[in-house]
Amino acid sequence: MVALATNTGVASAAAGQKIDIQSVFHQFELEGEPLPVLDGIDFSVEPGSFVALLGPSGCGKSTLLRLLAGLDHPTKGDLKVDGENVGDPDPSRIMVFQDPTLFPWRTVWDNVSLGLEARGILKKSRQRVDDAIQLVGLDGFDKAYPHQLSGGMAQRVALARALVNEPRLLLLDEPLGKLDSLTRLTMQTELVGLWQRAGLTAVLVTHDVEEALFLTQRVLIFGPRPARIVADLKVDLPYPRHRGDPRLAELRREALGHLGLAATW
Amino acid sequence: MTSIDPSLSGRDETSAVEEAPAQRGTGIWVLGLAAAASWVGVAALIELWPEIIPQPYGRELAIISLVIALGLVIVAATGRLFGVAAITTRYYGPWFVAAAIVVGGWEIVTAKAGLLPVPFFSSPQSILEVFFDDWGRLGISVWYSVLLLAKGYFFGAAAGFVTGVTIGWSRAASYWVHPLLRLIGPLPATAWLPLAFFIFPTSGSASVFLIALATAFPMTILTWSGIASVNRDYYDIARTLGAKPSFLILKVAIPAALPHVFVGLFMGLGTSFAVLVVAEMLGVKAGLGWYLQWAQGWAAYANMYAALLVMALMCSSLITILFRVRDWTLSWQKGLVRW
Ligand SMILES: Nc1ncnc2c1ncn2[C@@H]1O[C@H](COP(=O)(O)OP(=O)(O)OP(=O)(O)O)[C@@H](O)[C@H]1O
Ligand SMILES: [Mg+2]
Numbered sequence: 133m134v135a136l137a138t139n140t141g142v143a144s145a146a147a148g149q150k151i152d153i154q155s156v157f158h159q160f161e162l163e164g165e166p167l168p169v170l171d172g173i174d175f176s177v178e179p180g181s182f183v184a185l186l187g188p189s190g191c192g193k194s195t196l197l198r199l200l201a202g203l204d205h206p207t208k209g210d211l212k213v214d215g216e217n218v219g220d221p222d223p224s225r226i227m228v229f230q231d232p233t234l235f236p237w238r239t240v241w242d243n244v245s246l247g248l249e250a251r252g253i254l255k256k257s258r259q260r261v262d263d264a265i266q267l268v269g270l271d272g273f274d275k276a277y278p279h280q281l282s283g284g285m286a287q288r289v290a291l292a293r294a295l296v297n298e299p300r301l302l303l304l305d306e307p308l309g310k311l312d313s314l315t316r317l318t319m320q321t322e323l324v325g326l327w328q329r330a331g332l333t334a335v336l337v338t339h340d341v342e343e344a345l346f347l348t349q350r351v352l353i354f355g356p357r358p359a360r361i362v363a364d365l366k367v368d369l370p371y372p373r374h375r376g377d378p379r380l381a382e383l384r385r386e387a388l389g390h391l392g393l394a395a396t397w
Numbered sequence: 398m399t400s401i402d403p404s405l406s407g408r409d410e411t412s413a414v415e416e417a418p419a420q421r422g423t424g425i426w427v428l429g430l431a432a433a434a435s436w437v438g439v440a441a442l443i444e445l446w447p448e449i450i451p452q453p454y455g456r457e458l459a460i461i462s463l464v465i466a467l468g469l470v471i472v473a474a475t476g477r478l479f480g481v482a483a484i485t486t487r488y489y490g491p492w493f494v495a496a497a498i499v500v501g502g503w504e505i506v507t508a509k510a511g512l513l514p515v516p517f518f519s520s521p522q523s524i525l526e527v528f529f530d531d532w533g534r535l536g537i538s539v540w541y542s543v544l545l546l547a548k549g550y551f552f553g554a555a556a557g558f559v560t561g562v563t564i565g566w567s568r569a570a571s572y573w574v575h576p577l578l579r580l581i582g583p584l585p586a587t588a589w590l591p592l593a594f595f596i597f598p599t600s601g602s603a604s605v606f607l608i609a610l611a612t613a614f615p616m617t618i619l620t621w622s623g624i625a626s627v628n629r630d631y632y633d634i635a636r637t638l639g640a641k642p643s644f645l646i647l648k649v650a651i652p653a654a655l656p657h658v659f660v661g662l663f664m665g666l667g668t669s670f671a672v673l674v675v676a677e678m679l680g681v682k683a684g685l686g687w688y689l690q691w692a693q694g695w696a697a698y699a700n701m702y703a704a705l706l707v708m709a710l711m712c713s714s715l716i717t718i719l720f721r722v723r724d725w726t727l728s729w730q731k732g733l734v735r736w
Binding site for chain 2: 201221277
């Protein structure tokens with residue numbers, strides 16, 4: 133894996149976006165029945181900060197990210213990014229999906245360059261693609277097809293595909309979920325470094341309490357579906373952090389308590 | 398011709414050879430020698446057993462048999478010296494034996510013993526005679542058939558592709574086109590034949606239309622189902638990355654649907670063969686279909702067998718070409734699905 137410090141081209145400073153979410157309700161239809169998923173979500177995220185969304189499976193975390201990306205629109209309530217209502221998807225807000233979902237007919241290089249090609253700026257910025265591939269440690273795999281990659285490599289390609297667009301808001305839906313634990317630890321450190329250098333706003337959905345506490349400045353804990361925010365933890369520790377920090381252990385106990393898992397600690 | 402399943406038949410000789418390492422040896426190839434012997438047997442049979450009805454070209458057939466035998470002996474002796482040709486020959490070794498038995502047996506029941514009714518079942522040398530004496534007319538018939546098929550198939554495939562993409566993408570188009578497709582699509586293209594020959598100025602243009610029609614239906618249905626079955630996440634991802642609708646169609650929907658599109662191309666090719674032959678028999682005064690019809694008129698049965706053989710070769714070559722195009726276009730699928 134290439135150290136972050138060697139990279140310069142990708143995600144150069146563009147100020148992060150501010151998020152304002154005001155009493156957002158959202159429901160799906162499931163076999164004719166309404167299925168309420170988000171039940172009055174309210175929070176703001178300061179520009180350039182790193183926030184984690186933590187909650188039980190199926191509570192609506194991915195749904196909230198899709199709303200922020202503009203892929204779906206809330207049943208009720210306002211979602212504002214930089215003061216404007218979220219409309220259609222925009223390349224300034226990039227989402228990394230739970231599944232890498234690479235395009236199987238495109239090589240790694242062509243997958244990463246997808247956003248630049250879609251916006252018609254690929255010719256001028258081919259170097260950015262190379263840089264992004266290098267950033268996630270996949271140099272030499274440019275011409276590989278997705279089925280020739282391991283699950284973790286595919287997930288890293290998905291990350292590169294997002295980063296190459298220099299987003300101002302990065303929506304990460306369990307981006308490290310499929311990685312082996314070693315790569316995962318490395319990638320966690322790299323995510324922090326990336327966020328610090330790029331100055332973007334990052335929202336990370338994860339199941340992993342340690343990951344949320346180690347990476348982010350603030351952890352929002354969701355209750356079971358229909359989701360509300362049950363806790364808002366500040367992680368008041370400077371970077372670089374140490375996994376063994378006693379303060380992290382304390383916060384972890386608190387977070388598990390909010391998730392109803394205190395007994396396991 | 399219609400049961401073409403591309404998922405079953407894409408394995409070519411070379412990959413199959415790799416699965417049969419026993420055939421790979423570089424030493425003397427015993428089966429090859431046996432095959433050569435059986436072809437020498439065919440030649441001897443033709444030369445030594447007198448014919449019931451004397452026929453020309455027996456000598457030529459015997460010479461061809463000996464040439465095949467000689468080729469087999471060379472391959473058997475030289476191992477893999479001739480590369481792919483040698484590998485392919487070795488792979489089809491059992492087939493060479495079987496073919497010798499069939500040709501020899503056929504020779505016996507027709508020319509030699511006369512067990513089958515004479516005019517309807519032609520001897521091998523009488524079919525060879527057609528190739529030697531009537532190759533000019535056969536060749537031009539193949540050329541006309543290929544030309545007609547190419548025109549009809551091209552227009553049909555293009556129209557089917559565009560229609561399929563349109564109704565796969567647009568709800569409004571699907572609303573209007575789907576019922577029409579349901580109603581008219583299953584109608585065999587040949588049912589339009591009398592009308593088409595009446596409406597179109599020439600029988601040639603009518604035939605192009607009919608072949609196009611036969612190709613367009615499977616092509617439309619499969620392109621459409623291909624577009625409709627594209628993983629919706631692909632669109633979501635492309636949209637968050639800033640893709641516009643044109644990009645979504647050209648760079649996401651169509652590439653993702655291509656495997657289905659090729660199934661449509663194969664099915665369309667199969668149905669277009671059927672229409673081609675019927676159109677040539679009934680309307681156009683050219684091509685292999687017409688040749689068959691003409692041979693029937695003169696009770697020239699050997700010519701019919703020869704034309705059928707040529708037609709089979711033409712159709713299977715076209716299918717092979719399409720397989721090559723698919724293999725090249727969809728090379729990314731290798732390792733993803735079983736070919
Ligand atoms: N398109 C949809 N139609 C109907 N229901 C949906 C749809 N998408 C999501 N849901 C429902 O919404 C709920 C929340 O889904 P979501 O994907 O947001 O969960 P999640 O919090 O991301 O869970 P996980 O952590 O397991 O990924 C689930 O109960 C799911 O069944
Ligand atoms: Mg999810």
